Amino acid sequence: MKSGSNLEKVLRAGHFAVTTEIGPPKSCDAEVVRRHGETLRGYADAYNVTDNQTAVVRLSSMAACTILTGMGLEPVLQMTCRDRNRIALQSDLLGAAALGIRNVLCLTGDHQSFGNHPDSKNVFDLDSIQLIHTARLMRDKGQFLCGEEMKVKPRLFIGGVVNPFADPFEFRVTRLAKKNAAGADFVQTQAILDMSRFERFMKKVREAGLHEQVFILAGLMPIKSARMARYMQKNVPGMMVSEEICQRLEKAEDVKAEAVKLVVEQIEQIRQIEGVAGVHLMAVAWEEIIPAIVEQAGLYPRPSL
Amino acid sequence: MIIAERKPITEIWRLIESYRQILVVGCRGCVTVCLAGGAREVANLANLLHLAAREHGCSITILQHTVERQCEYEFVQPLAAYGQGDCSIEAVVSLGCGIGVQAVAECLPDIPVYPGLNTSFLGMPERSGRWVERCHACGQCILDKTGGICPIARCAKNLLNGPCGGSQHGQCEIGGGTDCAWQLIYDKLSRLNQLDRLKEIALPKDWSKDRDGGPRRLCREDWEEDNFTDEVRE
Ligand code: SF4
Ligand code: SF4
Numbered sequence: 001m002k003s004g005s006n007l008e009k010v011l012r013a014g015h016f017a018v019t020t021e022i023g024p025p026k027s028c029d030a031e032v033v034r035r036h037g038e039t040l041r042g043y044a045d046a047y048n049v050t051d052n053q054t055a056v057v058r059l060s061s062m063a064a065c066t067i068l069t070g071m072g073l074e075p076v077l078q079m080t081c082r083d084r085n086r087i088a089l090q091s092d093l094l095g096a097a098a099l100g101i102r103n104v105l106c107l108t109g110d111h112q113s114f115g116n117h118p119d120s121k122n123v124f125d126l127d128s129i130q131l132i133h134t135a136r137l138m139r140d141k142g143q144f145l146c147g148e149e150m151k152v153k154p155r156l157f158i159g160g161v162v163n164p165f166a167d168p169f170e171f172r173v174t175r176l177a178k179k180n181a182a183g184a185d186f187v188q189t190q191a192i193l194d195m196s197r198f199e200r201f202m203k204k205v206r207e208a209g210l211h212e213q214v215f216i217l218a219g220l221m222p223i224k225s226a227r228m229a230r231y232m233q234k235n236v237p238g239m240m241v242s243e244e245i246c247q248r249l250e251k252a253e254d255v256k257a258e259a260v261k262l263v264v265e266q267i268e269q270i271r272q273i274e275g276v277a278g279v280h281l282m283a284v285a286w287e288e289i290i291p292a293i294v295e296q297a298g299l300y301p302r303p304s305l
Numbered sequence: 306m307i308i309a310e311r312k313p314i315t316e317i318w319r320l321i322e323s324y325r326q327i328l329v330v331g332c333r334g335c336v337t338v339c340l341a342g343g344a345r346e347v348a349n350l351a352n353l354l355h356l357a358a359r360e361h362g363c364s365i366t367i368l369q370h371t372v373e374r375q376c377e378y379e380f381v382q383p384l385a386a387y388g389q390g391d392c393s394i395e396a397v398v399s400l401g402c403g404i405g406v407q408a409v410a411e412c413l414p415d416i417p418v419y420p421g422l423n424t425s426f427l428g429m430p431e432r433s434g435r436w437v438e439r440c441h442a443c444g445q446c447i448l449d450k451t452g453g454i455c456p457i458a459r460c461a462k463n464l465l466n467g468p469c470g471g472s473q474h475g476q477c478e479i480g481g482g483t484d485c486a487w488q489l490i491y492d493k494l495s496r497l498n499q500l501d502r503l504k505e506i507a508l509p510k511d512w513s514k515d516r517d518g519g520p521r522r523l524c525r526e527d528w529e530e531d532n533f534t535d536e537v538r539e
Contacts, residue, residue, distance in 0.1 A: 082462075086509060108469045111461050113479045122462065129466040130509045145509060163470030168491045174504055175467050182506055190470055237471040237478040 002139065002185060003157035005102030006074045007046040009305040010278075011186065011215045016271060017278025018299050019076060019188065019217060020044040020290050022068070024059035033059070033067045036287050041073060043294045045302055046103055048188075048280070051078040055115025062092060065101050076159065077101050080109025085125035086134065086145055093135055097154030105159040105188065106131040129175075129182045132160050136183025158183055162216075163190040164201035165240040173204045180214045187214055188280040191221035193232070193241040195269055202273050211275025218270045219280045222259040222289055226250040260293055267297040306335035306429065307402045308436045309342065309422040311350070317398060318357040320419045324365070324395040327354070328387055329421070330409055331371030332401040339436055341422050342400030344371040350400065350421060368394065375405025381412050388413040427458070444514025444521065450502060452493030459486035465507035467491075 001008060010017045020040055025032040040047060047068060051061040065075035077096050079089065096104060108128040112120050126134065135158045137143050142153040160179040164172050179187060192198045198218070205211050223229045226249035233241035245262060252258035263281070270276050279299075283289050294300045311317075321327055329347050337343030351367040358365045368387075373380045387394045396417050399406040403424040410418035426438040441458040447465075448455060457463045461479045468487035471478025477485045494500050512518070 108462060108464065110471070111479050113461075124462045124464070125512065126509050127462070127464045127466050128469075129506055133506065133508070161470065166468065166470045166472050167474060167485075167488060168468070168472075171467055171491055171503070174500075178466055178504065178506055237473050237476070237480070238469075 003102045003155045005046065005157045006305065007076065007103050008157045008185070010045045010303055013303070013305060015045075015278075015303050016299065017215070017217060018044045018281065018294060018302060019046050019048060019278065020281040020283070020287075021048040021050060022064065022075075022287065023050045023053060023284065024061065024064040026056065026058050028059060030059075030067055033064045034071065037068050037071050037073050039288050040290055041071075042302060043291045043300060044281070045278075046074045046076050048076040048078055048105060051080045051107070051109070052083065052115070053078075054110050055082065055112040055117065057116060062096060062099070062101075065096070066099050069100050074103070075101055076103040076105050078105045078107060079131065080107045081124050081126050081128060081131055082109030082112065082122050085123050089126065089131060090134060090138065090144055093138055093154055093156065094150075097156060102155065103157045103159060104135060105161065106135060106184075107161055128160060129178050132158055132179055132184050133182040140183075157185050159186045159188065160184040161190065162187050163238050164192075164198055165190055165194065166238040169197075169201075170204070172201060173208055173210070176205060176210055176214070177208060180210055184214055186217060186277070188217045189219040190238060191219045191282055192266065192270075193221065193223075193229075193239065193245055195242070195266065197240060198270075199273060202275055206275050215277040216275060217278040217280040218273075218276050219282060220263050220266055220270075221282045221284070222263045222286060222293065223249060224259060224286055225255055226252075256289070260289060260296065263293050264296045267293075267299070306338060306427070307404075307424060308339045308426050308428045308438075309336050309402050309424045310339075311341055311346065311400070311422055312420070314350075314353045314357060317350070317419070317421055318354065318361075321354070321396050321398060322361065325363070326366050326368075326393050326395045328368045328370060328384075328394045328397045329354075330375065330384065330397060330399045330401065330405075331369070332373075332375040332399075332405050333371060334374045334376065334401075334405075336400060336402055336405075336422065339430070342402075342405075344369075347371055347400055350398070375399065375401030375408055378408065378412075381405075381408045384409060385412045388416050441515070443510075443512075444518075445511060447510075450507070451490045452497060452499070454486055454490045454493060456486045456490065459484070459489075465510060467503055 022036045049061045049064045061078055065077045068075045106128050112122050134145055139156050142150050162176045229241050229246045229249050232239050331342050331344050331347035347369045398419050398421045399409045400421045406420045427440045428436050428438040431437045438458050443457045461477050472485040475488045477483040
């Protein structure tokens, strides 16, 4: 056991894992974090806390994670390379471990031009693969990037993300291999809204034997409205939304029920794909729907280990 | 070369509106090639400033002087004459890049020197009327690893291990018709049969050679004055 986190235990015991996401508020209102935590309590093995997602300033991921650990919920600390250099990132990895945070998810981060401070500087001193490498170096060798040693090693379960829907397609498997080689224990994928592309991706992943080396959690996203699906299909870089999903939502009488049904079906399909170790459910601004999805997919209650 | 563009005329006018005797200095180097600060643009700016003055009900005198390169003392030194004797220049507008402006200002310590250009980036013309960034002067070139395409200057996140999740249809996630540098690198290395190079993990870069390490200086001992032998001097 590298970190002893609940997520690690669930995955190593061979259970089909469930993670979900909590987005901190655009204010210092801790109540929002607690409320989301309460809504989702018991429905996931760990809860990702986003890090100024889409480059919009929000309550810090580290602080929100600490609120969750205080509630007895297990967070996954998301860390992007956009806003911090290698000094701050290593310092935050130490801080996270000291605060009892056991999972980190290392990301490059959206460009600041998407957010509410497009005129800010960006850092990108490290990229996501280098951050994974750094976390592993600290955990396994007890070393900082500069080579200096530390007395106590941070016990962390190290994660990354993969996007099978970005280009160039073949290189997405190479990138996963690099993240694995750099030290990722698990990865979560971008929201799968085009199952056939994901199946092709997983085939290549299996050919490379990567599914046996790193836990792969398939990202899923319930979409509240047909318009949103169309918007993502056309306008969000790095996303692919199949025509089928758009049309089913467009034709549905009860769109929200259809959205849940779609995700539940996707979970069934994904459980048939060799090499997928769990799902990561992202319901941006629709967190309250997660319990219904988890229950209907037969993934409730979560194992307690 | 250095790519620059002229500041809006209203901005330049505001810089100099309180002066009546002005010198506009051009440069025959990069900024001539990118159509921002050569002799033609100097004449053009002089006309525009005369117009602006007339609109504001005043008249100004503008001298024009374009030097070979504003970024070398040898060529800007003659400008020092404008600061001496009975020459009545009150202010200078330099149409050089940021380096040129500073060199001119050094030569004219008692006269204010204003920038007429925004120095944009190190790049080249892609086609007529369109210039693109190519190098960030990072101090430690890695083009050997990236198929001759620079991810420091051309990837919005200066990534070193391949495209981020926002790369789609060859475009960068920031949009605006920006090519994804990593898609270009991938295509190039694929043509060269060198995709294997991208499998290696690129470790964190040494940014101390970039501007992050402080102002940079390059010393060539073999060319420093003190080391010149008489032979070399001759
Ligand atoms: S790697 Fe550095 S020196 Fe080479 S082209 Fe890019 S920015 Fe310029
Ligand atoms: S889309 Fe391509 S160029 Fe843009 S930030 Fe990502 S890797 Fe860099």
